[in-house]
Amino acid sequence: RDFHTTLITALLHPLADGRWFVAAFSVGDGAAAIVAGGDTCLLTTPDGGEFAGQTVFLTMREALATGEAIMARIQMAIVPSFDALLLVTDGISDPRFDSETSLADPSAWHALWQEIRGSMAASDSRESAATALLDWMGFHSPGHHDDRTLVLATSPALFPQP
Numbered sequence: 001r002d003f004h005t006t007l008i009t010a011l012l013h014p015l016a017d018g019r020w021f022v023a024a025f026s027v028g029d030g031a032a033a034i035v036a037g038g039d040t041c042l043l044t045t046p047d048g049g050e051f052a053g054q055t056v057f058l059t060m061r062e063a064l065a066t067g068e069a070i071m072a073r074i075q076m077a078i079v080p081s082f083d084a085l086l087l088v089t090d091g092i093s094d095p096r097f098d099s100e101t102s103l104a105d106p107s108a109w110h111a112l113w114q115e116i117r118g119s120m121a122a123s124d125s126r127e128s129a130a131t132a133l134l135d136w137m138g139f140h141s142p143g144h145h146d147d148r149t150l151v152l153a154t155s156p157a158l159f160p161q162p
Helices: 067-071 090-096 106-119 126-136
Strands: 007-014 020-027 031-036 039-042 074-079 084-088 150-154
Touching: 007 031, 007 084, 007 150, 020 031, 031 074, 031 106, 039 106, 084 090, 084 106, 106 126
Parallel strands: none
Antiparallel strands: 007 020, 020 074, 031 039, 031 084, 084 150
């Protein structure tokens, strides 16, 4: 049996002037975006295969066939601030974004972030926020039974250190 997997990775780094550098690389389905207020910067584009519903995965030869193919997968931005950096597998992106158009819609990402943030609203620590987030990931969505992975980086102001 072939083993296929998605890879989504991101780098978030504070700059000396207070802004943030963000970079992302992906192969496969799922998505990544940085949300800042009402603005969103989509950092990845899910891979589609030759046919509808088909995906190019990290383990496929064409995913990293040339230097140009690799460079096309890298996105970078400098943002003045951010609320959240979200990396999600298709178990979350498919039920929350019903098309590539909605995946590119900043308001859809903002709505997802507000839903996630709302699930953690009563949390008084990073640990309780992590538990609330894990509970949120158990949402029911008919027809969507894929694995769910979420990597979340929040603004340091959201959960300040004691």
